[in-house]
Structure formats: structure tokens, C-alpha cells
Amino acid sequence: MSIKRFHLPARLRQIVSALGLVVLFVFTLEGAARVDDWIHYSAPLFKRYEFDHLFRVDGRGLSGAPNAQYLRWRLNADGLRGEDVRPNIGQIRILTYGASETFGIFEENGKEYPRALERELNRRAVPDQFEVLNAGLPGMRVGSGVTLFKELAGRFHPSVVIIYPTPTHYIGVNRPYCNRPPKPLLVISDLWPGIRIGDKLREEFKKIVPPTLQHEIRKISIRWQTRDQPLLDRVDEISLKAFRTDLICAIDAASALGMKPILVTHANRFGKNQLSDDPLRLTQWRQQYPELREAGFLDLELRANEIVRGLAKTQSVLLVDADKELSGETKWFADHAHFTNEGATALAVLLTPTILSITANLPR
Amino acid sequence: MLFNSLEFLLFLPCVLSIYYLLPHRRQNAFLVLASCFFYASWDWRFLLPLLFSTTIDYFCAAKISALVEIDAPIAARRKYLYLSLVTNLGLLAFFKYFNFFIDSFHDLFLLGGIDLPKPALRVILPIGISFYTFQALSYTIDVYRGKLHATKSFWDFFLAVLFFPHLVAGPIQRASTLIAQVVEPRNTTRAQVIDGLHLIMWGFFKKIYIADRLAPIVNQVFDSPTGSGGETVVAVIAFAFQIYCDFSGYTDIARGVAKLMGFEFMLNFNLPYFATSPPDFWKRWHISLSSWLRDYLYISLGGNRDSIVRTYRNLMITMVLGGLWHGAAWNFVIWGLFHGAILIGHRFAVPVLEPITNRAHGFWRMPWLLLRIAGMFVLTCYGWLLFRATSLEQIVTMTTSLAQPLVGIPIDALRQVLVLIAPLIVVQIIQYNSERLEFHRLKWLPKTACAVIYALMLYSIVFLGGTPQAFVYFQF
Secondary structure, three states, rough: OOOOOOOHHHHHHHHHHHHHHHHHHHHHHHHHHHHHHHHOOOOOOOOOHHHHHHEEOOOOOOEOOOEEEEEEEEOOOOOEOOOOOOOOOOOEEEEEEHHHHHHHHOOOOOOHHHHHHHHHHHHHHHHOOEEEEEEOOOOOOOOHHHHHHHHHHHOOOOOOOEEEEOOOHHHHOOOOOOOOOOOOOOOOOOOOOOOHHHHHEEEEEEEEOOOHHHHHHHHHHHHHHHHOOOOOOOOOOOHHHHHHHHHHHHHHHHHHHHOOOEEEEOOOOOOOOOOOOOOHHHHHHHHOOOOHHHHHHHHHHHHHHHHHHHHHHHHHEEEEOHHHHOOHHHHHEEEOEEEOHHHHHHHHHHHHHHHHHHHHHOOO | OOOHHHHHHHHHHHHHHHHHHHHHOOOOOOOOOOOOOOOOOOOOHHHHHHHHHHHHHHHHHHHHOOOOOOOOHHHHHHHHHHHHHHHHHHHHHHHHHHHHHHHHHHHHHHHHOOOOOOOOOOOOOOOOOOHHHHHHHHHHHHHHHHOOOOOOOOOHHHHHHHHHHHOOOOOOOOOHHHHHHHOOOOOOOOHHHHHHHHHHHHHHHHHHHHHHHHHHHHHHHHHHOOOOOOHHHHHHHHHHHHHHHHHHHHHHHHHHHHHHHHOOOOOOOOHHOOOOOHHHHHHHHHHHHHHHHHHHHHHHHOOOOHHHHHHHHHHHHHHHHHHHHHHOHHHHHHHHHHHHHHHHHHHHHHHHHHHHHHHHHHHHHHHHHHHHHHHHHHHHHHHHHHOOOHHHHHHHHHHEEEEEEEOOOOOHHHHHHHHHHHHHHHHHHHHHHHHHOOHHOOOOOOOOHHHHHHHHHHHHHHHHHHEEEEEHHOOO
């Protein structure tokens, strides 16, 4: 008995073979991306490798993973950005508390504002008199980080805490986050190895595509995301109340732990006079919170900063008005609110006199 | 609009998609428009000298052709040839050498203690003028020599000169081959598309991954030479590969783009660093220029038809003018002199070298071949030092550093250079051994391996390339 062998039709064979080559091509690109990351950043070859690898989630919520590294961002043994914390030999420790602006996104390594602040303080005082700890955690709301900064205060005994809150994190929020541990913005399973070539292509795309075209693409994306959603012209009062309550919570926690809090208003690149690329940057900002119209962001900044100023008065807390001094200087911002190297230094210079004025009488 | 720019990456698909939809005559008209747009993207005023010289050339060639047909005396034809020569070379001299001669005269008088005022006029060099001038000249000279009939359509001739893939940095196409392709209907074959895409990818790889990443290593040393022999050697080797990958990368992209439209451009580089002698090098390096110089200058001067002294003189004149063609600077003249000298030197050495080559069989064949390749590479590299130097003092400083014992080799830079050129060397050894440059057509290379190689090349181009640099030969 003869067995008839099954043959694919020639045309279908060609298609299957071409598809196979395309798959091999894409797999090779992905493999090259992984080897490239492995060579340059010691990234794992077969696991997912993303920004959130810098952080871990445990019973206390989200915090920096000790000695984690992602591309150029490195955390120290305590999960804080920067060099390892020095043994306590009497230096004055300053804790910088905030979100991505404090953590540092666009600045080169060592140029983020807490590092710049440490250099500036030590330049103006005795060398190594000050040590600045970067307790910034991207995406963190000012209330939810209180648990973390209480823990850091217990371990490192900082004398001063600089609170740099990010108002936009309260868009859509209707109750305070005080003492609720921070949560990761997105939880992705480690079992999924991710597609690195896609991320890399997106980054290259951003570099080569003209900003105006990117702007149009963003607008389409926002329209798509909000197609079934009511849009907000301004942030609800309840959200700002939560922001205010969380700030009070952070101030109280700092005072209870014996730290002197300094409140800082939130600075952004938009000045009083509108610049030609302001609409582009506002849409870029809106991409993170598509439900709020562009004008709502500027309104939120104004109202939130008024709350910060008001609290500084009513709670008798020192205030550094970064909004007044830095906002509108485009060279200091890499996007809507994150600092460039120069911007981080400008904020550090702005903070230094206030810190020096309150630390002069502190015991070393 | 550089080939390695986003503008070109948008321009090319737009041009191709319209081009494929049009019938032949409209394709030509569309390509004239597209080429004008391409050239005007630098400066629309650059179109004016180009239009002027092509009009004169078209007119002269038509007149010469008419005179050939009625068997008119050669003197009558010569008049129009001279008009074309004077127009083209006059424009070239004005745009390219005006500043050079003014500065040189000024310096000469300064040596005699006379400080003449320099004229305020500083001439801007239209991009690609050296290339399109030589290309247009080949047309009138070929018509004059009776090798080619003048084309009836001005637009066909204009397109042949203006065609954007070769306009700014060659290859310098012969009018005889390119005009025929413009006039005849073209059918882009599947093989041409595959070869074209391969050439474009390989060209971008050479330019973006190798040349642009070698550039900082080269610039660092040539911008501030320290006088260390080791540093000079590494910088010169790096420059040898930078200029090769830059220029041959450009040529590959140009040839690839032309293929996508059904045009065939001549080969411009044929593994030049595998040359075993100076004449062999010039048969492999910038072939479109070296063959142009041979056919229209060296042979016109008498070539090797007269005495040996006249042959040497002709060689030297050809090489010096070839050097000067590259740019209005003394180092290019010296580079031309150097190549003229080694070509003449090689003629002296042939009676010694040839018997050794004939006897080097079996085991000795390969070492002798490698020795000749290495020897020629060393000479070529010294030539590149002369070419890249920015002043005569720099030539002296760097040459002196080479004469001293080699110390201070920057190991990191050397390692970087070797890593960057390794893929090129592997591919070229395969090309040399298989005697075919289209390595993607090698029978023993399976399609799966090709898919992997192209993916790696694409990754290197997109993610591992150096800071984008203008093509080196654009300045010529």
C-alpha cells in the first residue's frame, strides 16, 4: 500500500517560506536589541527589561530596588538614586522627597537636582558637611510616600526634608493618599519577556520625527483614548483638597520625626507669555492624562501652587517658590516639568540659601 | 537633502511611488522635477550654473553633431568643443578655485613683503559641481570624438546630468551609457529591486555604522595632533576606512536607488584595499573618476604613446589635476603628486616585481600576494594622511611622527577601529575570494542567513550608528 505524501501547493510554500524569513528577521532584531543591552547595560538577556525594574513592590508598597540599574539610571544599596549613603560621621542629611522631577529623568547621571544640591551646599559650606538623599519615586503622590520617608527618616535621621510635590498626580483623585503606600503605575508579569526592539524603535522615532508631526500623532492618540470619555476643563476641587490633605500629612510626619520641612512650589516650562512650542509641550503633557484638556494643566499648576504657598503660611513652613523663579525658562526644562542639567542646578542654587539658613545652628 | 536624512527617507518612497505609475516619457519629466527639487533643497540658486552649463553643452554637442554629419572640417567642430570646455572649466574654476587662487596669490605676495588687500567676494561652492561638470564634459567630448550622437531632446540630456542619485557625488556617469538609459523605456526587474535594496542597505551600513563612528576617532587626532606615531597610525588607518565607507557607501546608495528606477550606474569601487600595486589601486578606487581622467585627460595628453619621459609627465599631470579636482587646497596637489610618484615608481619597479610574481607559486603565492596588498595599503594610507591633513605644517608634523619609533598606540581607539571594520573585512574577503561583489547572491549563503545578516545590518544602522555626518565627497 502506498502512502500519498502531503505536499503544500507551491504558492502556499512560497508564502510560508517568506513569512518564516520575516519572523526570523524580526527575531534577529529582537536578539540584537537584547545583546546590545546586555553589552552596554548588563541587562538580562531573556527577562523583561524596563524602567520599572528599578523598583520593587512589597508590603510597604513601591520602593527603589537596592542596586537596581536600568540603562543609565542606577540605585544604591538602599534603593535610592545616587551614591551609597555614607556612614554617619556627623554630616547634615537632607532628604529630597518627590516624584520623577526629584528622581531625575532627563538629567545626566549625577546632575539630578538632589546631587546638584549636595554639590552646591558643600561648595558653600565645609566640604562633605552635607549629604543629600534622593527619595524621589516616579509617579509618587505626596501622601503615599509618607510611609517610605518615615522609614528612611528612621534609618538615616535627616535634619531637613524638601517636599517637591507634583500636582498632576492628583488628576482624577478623590481622596487623600496619606499613609497609603505607593503603588506601581503598572504591574507587568515578569514571565512576559517584553519586546525591546519596539521600545527602541519608538525612541528612535521620537528623535527623528519632526515635533509638529509627533504633535499631530499625539492629538490623534488622545482623541482615540478619550472617544468614550467625558473631558475635564479643570481639575475638580475634591482632587485639590486631597492634594492639600496629603501635603499636611507629609509636613506633620516630617515634624513628628524631627525634620524641618521645606515646601517647594512646582515649576514648569510654561511662562506668562505663550511660546510657539507651548501647544506641543502641553499636548505631550496631556498624553499622560488625556481626560484633562490642555488649559486644565496650567490651571491646576496655578491652583496647586497657591495651596502650597497658603500651607507654608498657615503651617509656618519654609517655602521656596520654584514656580515663581524657574517657570517659563524653557532651557531649564526638558519637557513640560522635568529638569535639564541646567534646570536641576538652578533649583539647587535656589534651595541652597534656605537650607543653609536653617542648618547653621544644627548640631553636626 | 542628504541620503542619510529623514527628508530623503520620505522623498525617495514618494518619488518611487509616483515614478512607477507613470509612462516612460512622463517618468523622465517627473525625474527632472524631482531632481530639481532634490538639488534645490540645498539652495535653489545652485540650479542656475547647472542649467547654464548644460544648455551650453547641449547646444555645442548639437552643433558638433550637425557638423560631423555634413563632414565639416575638424576646426569647425573644435570651436564648439572649446566653447563647452571653457564654459564648464570656467565655471568650475570660478566656483571652486577662485578663493584658492586669491588666497595663494595673497600668500605669495606676502612672502615678498607685499600685503595686497583681498577682494571681498567669497564664492560659495555649488554642491556636486565637480561631478556634473565632468559628466557634461564627457558628453561633448564623446560627441566631438564621434563616439556618440548628440541627443535630440534637451530634457533627456538635462535629466542625464541632473538625475538626483548621482548628481552631488557621482559616480560620474558616461553620457554614452546614461543618455541611452534615459531615452529608452525602462523596466525595473525583480532582480534590480533586490540588488537595489541590498546596495542601499549595505551603503547605509558602511556610511552610518562604520564611517560615522570612525569619524570622531579620526577628527580627534587630525584636529589636534600630538606628534605621537602610534596615534597617527591609528588615525590614518581609521581615516582610510572612514573615507572608503563614506564614499563607497554613498555610491552604493546611489546605485541602489538608480536600480530601483531601472537605471544601471557604473561600478565605482572594486575592493580598493585589495589592490596589489598603484595602477591596480586606481582600477579599483573611484573608478568613474580615474577612468574619466584616463580617457579624457591622460590619453588627450598623449598617454604612453610617446617617449617614456612624456609618459611620466602625462601621468604626473593627470594625477596632480586629479588631486586638484578634489579640492582647492595644496594638500590635494601634494596627494596627487604622491600618487603620480608612486605610479611612476611602480613602473620602475615592475622589472623587479614581475619575475617574483611569476615565480611565486604554490605555498609562496599567498604570502607574496598578502605582502603586495599590505605594501600598497601602507602607501595608500600615507596618501590619505596627505589628503586629510588641513595644512602643510600638519603633514610635516604627522610625517615626522611616523618616522619615529611607534610609541603611544591608543589601544582603545585601535580596538574600536578593528571592531568597526571587522564586518567589512569579512564581507570583502568573501567578495574577493568569490570574485563577486553581490554577496547576497552567493549560492552557498542560504536565505535564512541573509535574513539574519540584513536584520543585524538594519539594527546597526538604526541603533548603533555614529553622529550623522555629511558625506565627505559632498565638499568636492
